[in-house]
Amino acid sequence: MQLIDIGVNLTHPSFADQRQALLERAFAAGVCQMLVTGTSLDESEQAAELCHELDDSGERLFSTAGVHPHDAKSWNSDSTARLKALLAEPRVRAVGECGLDFNRDFSPRPQQEKALEEQLALAAALQMPVFLHERDADQRLLEILRDYRDRLPAAVVHCFTGEKRALFNYLDLDLHIGITGWICDERRGSHLHPLVREIPVGRLMLESDSPFLLPRSLRPKPKSGRNEPALLVEVLREVALHRGETLQSLASHSTACARHFFNLPSVAEAGADQPAR
Template sequence: MEWIDIGVNLTDTAFDHDRPAVLDRAWHAGISQMILTATSLAGSFQVQQLCKEDPLRLFCTAGVHPHQARDWTDELAKEIAMLARTDSVKAIGECGLDFNRDFSPRPQQIKALEQQLQLAVDLQLPVFLHERDASTLLIDLLKDYRDHLPRAVIHCFTGDKSALHGYLDLDLHIGITGWICDERRGTHLQELANSIPAQRLMLETDAPWLLPRTLRPKPKKNRNEPAFLVEVASMVARCRQQPLQQLAEQTTACARSFFELPAST
């Protein structure tokens, strides 16, 4: 089976001591390609450097996370726009709104998001979106851009039924992570999984975070990695009551189309 992990934080320091081994385990687990997530200007540059090492299997985003929106300036916006024109960049982001932690002032989050949405429109790139406790406002903001955006995905969706339907009504894609494997806070996702159309569903690990709690044996330090995407997929397949092979084919085709990835070698 072939899988595509649409959200990997491969530049995180948790991978500094064994990044090549992490990638090898992913390839052997059937992960054919992955999207490396950028969350800052520096991160956007770093993921591009990693993509150069394996340009047919590693791709990335370019953008600024709402946690870092406090650093957003016109000059930073210009630099992100420049980096976003690189061949390895397949989406703008990770950008969005986070009203759960509020690491950046909300007005600054909104400004950074709107300018990145406009950049995606200008470059005709998809958007890789983050949202926590802000679905109503995010949906309202997206309405002003959606007709001009080629595609958009809610990365690591954790919201409720109302939020899911609001995103689907805007023809957005939905990314599901190991959150769905969490018996403490992910059971509602298990119930919602079957409501996501096959042509709108993609899978991701968000590694090194969100280790699937169903995974056995547990890895040291509970670090998540792309090879564990199959554990997420197994839970999603059970919730959707479909064969794992079918889910692999659907989500891989969906991700490849969304990010305009080349066929895997």
């Protein structure tokens, strides 16, 4: 059984000096490929560098490059050119993480929208998929996306946590949906239990969003309190339970979906438990 983790914050300081061991645990758990998330221009550069540093094979680690809405206040006249150069890197497979966050508003909303629109325009020009972030902003995100959707090859709403209305609107716009350990959180994620049944095969992908969103259903809970890609298996179990699918079936179609979305190479199952280097 193979899994692809489409969202790993491998640049996070809590993973420093542990990254190789983290990857080995992931491969041993069946997570055969990962997308390292870029959330700022600096971190997107670091994400691409980590792919080369930690994966000599060129088959296991890939990344995204973009500016998160929290960092949109840093977007300026040079950002598009710098991001375009990053997107030319072979390991970089999507534009993002970009989007809107009207929950925390760490960047002013007009700046969030400007940064998003310029990244969507770049994705359309380069014909690259988009890795989207949205919190409390689904209506505005949909309004902006509608102007670009016909020109974009694909887009995924990463770490979907919204309600039924938002999910159906995203699916109507032919978007993909990423599900994280949020679904394992009995305090705030139980509304996702019936909703994951509504995501069609071919639109659903799984992600850890590590080191965040440690699945609360894990027993025993890791002493570190930190999530990591090896624990994506717990997300698989929870999603399969609420979709009424076997683990193998869900792993098979969600992995195939991610591989197609990010244009990833196939990886032989034999040896999938071995580190990349």
